[in-house]
Amino acid sequence: MVIQDVSFVDSPKNSGSIAVGVYAGGQLSASALLLNDKFSGEIEKNIKKIEFSGNLFETTSFISSRDDCGYVIVVGLGESGKSLSNLELQKIGAAIYETAKKLDTEVGVAIDGTDVTAKSSAQLQIAFGALLKSWIFDKYKTEKKDLPILSSIYFLTTDIEECKESFVKYQNIAEAVFLTRTLVLEPANVIYPESLAEIAKEELLPLGGQVEILNKYDMIAQGMNALLGVAQGSANEPKLAILRWDGGTLDEKPIVLVGKGVTFDSGGISLKPGDGMHEMRYDMAGAGTVLGVLKAVALNKLPVNVIGVMALVENMPSGTAQRPGDVVKSMSGQTIEVLNTDAEGRLILADALWYAQDRFSPEYMIDLATLTGAIIVALGHEFAGLFSNDDTLAEQIKKSSEVTGEKVWRMPMTDNFNKGINSTIADMQNIAKPTVRGGSITAAQFLKRFINGVKWAHLDIAGVEVTTDNCDLFLCSEGATGFGVCLLYDFLSNICAK
Numbered sequence: 208m209v210i211q212d213v214s215f216v217d218s219p220k221n222s223g224s225i226a227v228g229v230y231a232g233g234q235l236s237a238s239a240l241l242l243n244d245k246f247s248g249e250i251e252k253n254i255k256k257i258e259f260s261g262n263l264f265e266t267t268s269f270i271s272s273r274d275d276c277g278y279v280i281v282v283g284l285g286e287s288g289k290s291l292s293n294l295e296l297q298k299i300g301a302a303i304y305e306t307a308k309k310l311d312t313e314v315g316v317a318i319d320g321t322d323v324t325a326k327s328s329a330q331l332q333i334a335f336g337a338l339l340k341s342w343i344f345d346k347y348k349t350e351k352k353d354l355p356i357l358s359s360i361y362f363l364t365t366d367i368e369e370c371k372e373s374f375v376k377y378q379n380i381a382e383a384v385f386l387t388r389t390l391v392l393e394p395a396n397v398i399y400p401e402s403l404a405e406i407a408k409e410e411l412l413p414l415g416g417q418v419e420i421l422n423k424y425d426m427i428a429q430g431m432n433a434l435l436g437v438a439q440g441s442a443n444e445p446k447l448a449i450l451r452w453d454g455g456t457l458d459e460k461p462i463v464l465v466g467k468g469v470t471f472d473s474g475g476i477s478l479k480p481g482d483g484m485h486e487m488r489y490d491m492a493g494a495g496t497v498l499g500v501l502k503a504v505a506l507n508k509l510p511v512n513v514i515g516v517m518a519l520v521e522n523m524p525s526g527t528a529q530r531p532g533d534v535v536k537s538m539s540g541q542t543i544e545v546l547n548t549d550a551e552g553r554l555i556l557a558d559a560l561w562y563a564q565d566r567f568s569p570e571y572m573i574d575l576a577t578l579t580g581a582i583i584v585a586l587g588h589e590f591a592g593l594f595s596n597d598d599t600l601a602e603q604i605k606k607s608s609e610v611t612g613e614k615v616w617r618m619p620m621t622d623n624f625n626k627g628i629n630s631t632i633a634d635m636q637n638i639a640k641p642t643v644r645g646g647s648i649t650a651a652q653f654l655k656r657f658i659n660g661v662k663w664a665h666l667d668i669a670g671v672e673v674t675t676d677n678c679d680l681f682l683c684s685e686g687a688t689g690f691g692v693c694l695l696y697d698f699l700s701n702i703c704a705k
Contacts, residue, residue, distance in 0.1 A: 209385065210304070210341040212359040213334050213378070215370040216315075219363065223313030224271075224278040226303045228322050229254055230287040231261040236322035238363070239281075246273060254281060261285070264298055266306040277311045284323055291323045293332045294612045299323075300336030301682050308341070308355035317363045330362040330370055335377040339682040342385050344392045379506035380696055384689035386410065387492075387499030391672060391687035395471035395488045400438075400519035403470060403491065404446040407498055407517065411450055414505035421447035431558035433537040434518060437551040440475055440528025441521040447559065448494075450501045450515035454508060460570035461512035462699060463563045464501075467552045467576035468494025468519040475522045475548030476530055489687070490552070492672035493575035494519060496691035503696045511703050514567050518559035522551045534633050538562060539657055542633040550637045552578045553650050557657045564661045571600055574654065575666045575691050581646030583670040590616040591690065592667035594651035600662050604698055612681070613694040615666065618648060625652040666691065 219225060219242075227239035233254050235243055243250040253269045254261075263285030268278045282303055285291070291299075299318070307314040316337075320329040337360055345354055364370050390398060390406070398406075408418045423444045426435055431447075438445035448468075455461075469490040473479060479487065494517035501515045529535075533545045538558045545554070556574055564572055582592040593615040595601035601617055608615040627643030630636040635656060639649035651665050671690045674683060681688045 208343050208345045210338055210360055214361045215364050215367045216361050219315050221275040224311040225276055226280040226314055226316045228284040228318040229261040229281050230284050233259055233261055234287055238317040238319055238322050242317055264302045266302050268306055280306050291325050296329055296332035297336030297682055300333035301340035304337040304340045308357045312356050313359040315361050330364050331374055334362055336682050338381045343684050344686050376507050380503045383499040383503035384692045386502055387495045387689040387692050388687035390495035391489050391492045399443045399470045400446040403519055404448045407448045407450055410502050416505045417451040419449040430538045432535045433554040434558040436529045436535045437522050437554050438520040440525040441523040443521045445520040448517040452504050452513045454510045455512040459512050461514045461567055463514045463567055463569035463572040464497045465516045465559050465563055465574040466494035466497035467556055468517045470521050472522045475528050476524050477547045477549040478524055489672055490577050492577050496575050499692040500695045511699050516559050516563045518555040520555055544630040544633040544636040546636050547638045552576050553653045556654055560657045572661045573664045575668055577669040577672055578667045579647040579650050579669055582667040586616055588670045588675050590614045591671050592647050593617045594620055595664040597662040600664050604664055607694050607697040611693040611697050613690050624648045628653055
């Protein structure tokens with residue numbers, strides 16, 4: 208479910224509710240002053256009565272005395288005269304939606320660029336935030352009575368046609384975010400390697416993208432034994448989906464995005480505890496993000512060459528499953544001692560990363576993976592871990608994270624951590640020695656061994672792919688966040704702008 212209608216008009220409608228902005232200290236904004244006169248002073252009267260502070264993102268509401276208006280929703284704009292960032296404007300939109308969703312079927316928003324001392328795109332950002340916040344996963348709900356009733360939101364502006372035209376880009380990005388969120392929350396009996404590969408075709412081929420699917424035998428021929436070893440315990444065969452958008456010039460090196468796509472992770476023979484195992488359907492969030500980014504790029508026809516690689520497996524225990532102690536030879540030729548079959552994401556990424564750089568010779572390569580629980584210990588549910596072998600690339604990703612609110616924190620990589628994954632019988636082992644801490648770092652060091660001179664970044668998104676009970680830091684409701692789609696879309700847009 209999502210807001211069905213987002214529109215831009217030049218005057219309030221004679222129905223539904225209305226939202227206005229108030230600055231810190233209860234100072235009415237320009238738009239609020241106009242409506243206050245129309246509403247016979249009741250906006251000012253009510254905010255004084257409840258001592259509304261006007262702090263940024265704070266909201267309140269009251270029933271209007273007018274027949275042509277249901278509720279008046281008041282949102283705090285913070286200090287008067289302070290220019291708000293696009294992210295803050297988006298959060299204002301999310302705050303309005305969160306208050307309005309149970310009050311009425313339609314709400315108008317009377318907050319313009321003058322009110323927030325921002326450029327004329329203020330309505331676009333507020334609308335984008337409301338749209339992102341409105342998405343909920345209700346596909347399997349047979350009872351809809353407790354769901355939001357708000358279905359339409361409109362924005363008062365004098366630039367109607369410009370806003371309509373410009374908002375298409377944001378609607379496309381939101382559609383891509385919603386795709387990623389949906390894929391992450393779908394159960395493992397719906398999303399498995401073959402079905403996710405087919406969804407990639409359905410989503411990208413009509414938009415002019417290209418999709419190539421490697422099957423088990425293709426991967427055997429390529430020598431992808433690290434990836435195949437993870438998959439060998441499941442009845443669902445692995446797939447490697449290669450997604451392609453050729454929006455740049457022929458001589459332009461592509462940006463390659465690689466996503467971990469473990470559609471269900473039982474842990475294999477190193478079986479996970481039963482408590483919380485149902486959440487292991489989220490372990491394909493990296494691949495889901497890659498597909499979401501490619502869809503956003505294709506919908507907006509971004510002038511850049513982008514390759515997406517989705518490594519798709521299911522990690523299950525069975526009589527054919529990989530065993531702790533097995534040794535596999537990766538596509539790179541390096542051998543790996545598998546000490547724990549639940550450290551499977553780094554195994555499939557080892558072959559996917561090597562394949563991607565070997566085939567496509569990218570300018571940059573970025574992987575996304577719900578790779579380690581250790582990153583949650585280090586960074587909680589607020590930041591993704593960022594690891595990179597290139598300072599410039601890391602800084603570009605960091606800047607995009609600040610713009611989009613999808614936060615990253617750069618983590619160290621050193622030779623001491625690298626030594627911690629040396630094996631006594633193979634080139635490396637897939638978990639570090641017991642005396643070596645920093646599990647997210649040793650996992651990144653493992654991946655780095657499969658990077659051959661390419662500028663590379665690794666995003667460990669294990670703590671940020673879904674919201675938690677005490678941490679709603681994203682422009683989303685309870686459930687999947689779609690983390691990484693807006694971040695990497697902004698990153699790619701900046702590359703296009705150079």
